[in-house]
Amino acid sequence: MTLAVAIDPNMLEVTVWTRGVTLAKEARDTATLLAKAGKAEGKHVQSFDNYVDLPDRIGVPCKSYARISPDPIETFYEYENYRPDIVVLAEETLVKGHNILGGAKPGCVVVINTARDPEKLLKWISPKENMKHLKAVACIDANALGAGVMLTFDGTEGSGDDTKIGAGVGAAIAGAVAKATGCVKLESLVSVAENKAAVKQGYEKVTVLPVCKGEAFACGLPEDPQEIKWK
Amino acid sequence: MPIKKRGTGLTAVADAWQLADIDVTASYPIRPYTAVMAEVAKRIANGLMKCEMVHGEGEHAQFSIAHGASMAGARATTGSSGVGVAYAFETYSPIAGGRCPIQALIADRTLDPPGDFGSEHTECLNLRDNGWIYGWAENAQESLDNSLMFFRIGEDPDIMLPQIVAMDGYFVSHIAQDYEMPDQEQVDKFLPPFKPQFRLDVNNPVIMGPQIEPEMGPPLEWDRNVVMDRVKEKIVAVTEEFGKIFGRKYAPFVEEYMTDDADMVFLLQGAHAVTCRSAIRYLRQAGYKVGMCRLRWFRPFPDTALKAILPKFKVVGVVDTNTSYGAAGGSGVLLVETRASVSEVPGKPLIQGFTSGLGGETITHEEFFKMAEMMKMTLEAGRIIQDAVWVNFNDYLPAVSEVQAAEQQVAQTKE
Amino acid sequence: MATAEMIKTIAQAPDKEYYLPGHRTCAGCGPALAYRLIAKASGKNTIFVGPTGCMYVANTSYACGPWAVPWTHAQITNAGAVGSGIAEAFKMMIKKGKIKDEYPNIICMAGDGGSIDIGLQAASAMMYRGHDVLFVMYDNESYANTGIQTSPMTPYGAATMFTPPGPEIPEAKKFFPKDPMAIFCGGGHPAVKYGATASIAYPVDLMNKVRKGLAQEGPAFLHVQCPCPKGWTFPANRTVEIGRLAVETGMWFMYELEDGVKKWSILPKQLKPVEEYLQTQGRFAHLKPEHVAKLQAWVNARVQTLGLEVPLPPAR
């Protein structure tokens, strides 16, 4: 029997795509920071690596997840984000050859760590049938901000992470996500990140390209996050 | 021509393996199963058997060697007892899940502590959830016959599952008895050569046992689950065919003894059935309407057969010769499975658990008499008087309570 | 002993691949390269036994695999035993005429854990019993498939998930590794007539050692160093370079033991200081000079034990 009920209707699902091993920590940090910031705002949150991608291998596409909800999360043990509101690419090439919009909710925002022009990246985004759900593509050149990339096995395989959370490019990417989507406030992100400057820089330097503005978006993202300079 | 022989369950299974022309066997010594390998070794040395015998460095290796041989397309066997069976535990599920129909002989032995050599079904029952098919033989003849039937069922292309020919250590494995070794022609008629659909073949290369996709996990286990239903069908057909070719007729799942007018029955498996039948004959003379149900298979568990049979009776005394500490009902594994089999059947009998025959002890006539007496009390009471009866430890016989009361009185007067 | 056909140059190596593109190993994976070279050298008439480890999990994700020859999984514990069973099955079935196959090359491809740690018992027994199997230990110096934890082959001073450095244990891993060549080929397993160390950085040498091992009737052992960019923490493009550096610094020795006679495959003119090797890898980043000195002393002692006549790096 199926009950016609919406489960976790107000939950935001963030999927951070990354490259195994080399960028795993930074992507995990982006997800962790967004969740921690949501928590600081009194929301219910989760963040975790995609178990199916583990053990990760160098270069393999893999995912970290964050979930932010005003209500207690009912799908607490469903360990994949099937319907992302926000898709983050910690490495730009992931835009090519991956169905990053798979299951995307209407109003989905894609945030890419790249020095490239968002307009040049649109052609690669797939699957094409979900482009109608794509609200905006945001680009941040996080690598250029000098925060660096941390390599550690701490925090993998369910262990605790005793290293600094949000010290590298992951922090700048989180800042960009906050600005482009409004999913958390800048202050809350800054309060939880190790590298506060990187968060702020990411927030300030993100460029946003609107794609399908004006559709009736069902997701919980604000229609027009404040202070965004629409390009 | 079949040959009349006198030997043990171990020599009988060696005879079966010889007749089945096994290609590889893997040995490691542990009492009481050891001599089956000694038998095979002699026959290889004498040229009677053409078989590669690999002396494993432990039971884990034995089962792994047989697994490898089976993947290469060979008919392979191995065997063990007691803690040896436990040591190989990692290998059971991969062998069954890889659908390699090797055959193991397990002559039961008590697990440690304390290093008891005697029979107890516990170690063999411990691996009940791994997808092997098995059942207990009560004597040498049945061991031999089971070995042949199990090969036939396990190697069937619709089945492809490993089998355990289980026997009670010492009782069946060591006590010499008369049996008949069938003729090679009969066996060749009954048991075709092992021809697996897939084997390690450089001309038709395959990948065996890769990691599967997450979406394939439950379907793989579903396959392993439903094959057990096919095994049940195959058991019926093969047991009947065996009877026709060899002239020995077995009940496919449950042997009934003096159950026609019985109010109550012992339910058990393995060697203790021999004493049980004898005890029943005395009990009958004394007016007890008692019979016996002996299980020929434990996996798949004959639940359908029991559903049909058990409602005929008022009390069923399940005799567990194994331990499952803390199990529902406070007895062993057999009680739990039996109760579960008939739990939804209207008119189901009262099912009483008895634990007996641990540590290799014979279940004596007196103990069967005692159990019958307790079953009769249950019958008269129309309810379970006491669950979890360990015979000789917490019997609920009136005589026992009188003795206990008397002892207490004596103790009090001494104070 | 059959004579193995030797490969003289890279260009002479067989074109045909039996370890094909399409596996989930790391970019720049040393063990994957080893697998490819070994499969290339052994050819079509080969059966691989793959115990659990990276080369099982990464290669067979999911319900597929990159081998053009038969391959079967074994537990991490029992590669030697499964290989033994396969070998004897072929022998007997061929003898009885049940199959028409030519006796295949049977290669157990076990990681360091599956060879010298949890798999040691099965490997040792296989070699003791003399089965005609080539046992390859692809050594990436850790339990890599589970996310990099220490194994007996993890070098002294390397950080892993189970040996993190900290104020109480500044050197991270405290023990020096086992010596598999000594264990398997040092006389304790008389049936093993051929054993060798090899490295993915020297592919022609590796392929020839595979062929020698296979030509050997009975068991043979090959210990292949396979740099692991994830576990050792270095950029994926430097796998081969690190392999060479290991040989140049004495962190890896290249030799054969044929009927008990040692033959050096690569003789460095002068050993470079071990520090040059250590600084290429993140797993050694925490080491202090005293730990480096301890490792250097270990290398120097190994040179003595193995009887390598080569100038040692100058003492500091």
Place this chain on the structure above:
Amino acid sequence: MSKTYKQVPFAAIVPSPTVSNEHMVTGNWRYLRPVVDKGQCTQCKTCWIFCPDACVDFSKDEGVDFNLKYCKGCGVCSSVCPVGAISRVPELDFDE
């Protein structure tokens, strides 16, 4: 979330591939693409022998060719090239 299952082959036994493993295509792992300067290339095949993914092909007349469907972009080929003929170019610089 409704679930979908996949048919699993008998005992999870699958046929061995003959050319490449179509079920694990790894070309989309790559973010730096190997590009060879054919003028510099001496066809020594060093890159070929060292590729962990068997993605370097010398069988064609026009010289070295990379199997971009599977190349993970590890860069080993570039590092081992004795004449420095292989460079690594960001994948997004290529349209295809």
